Amino acid sequence: MVSVSEALLRTANGLLAPAVGRRHSYQEFLLSRRGRVDLRAVDVALCDSLAMSVVTGTRKIHYKLLHPRCLEYLATTVGSLPRL
16 A cells, blocks of 8 residues: 555555455555655555555556545535635
């Protein structure tokens, strides 16, 4: 799991680690603001939206925390709020 969020990594650990069991391994990578991660040797890398562009790997899976329609709704709602 690759993310810029410690909270997401903690949550993912609680959800995924028990499912991984002893047959697979689970690693977390917390990205820094300017960091890049080379995961070409990893079978599968789950990446959040910010991590997708800075992770190198052959099998990256984009983990979307929010559904695109939810993001559109938030963008239109916030866009219509008066600016202070």
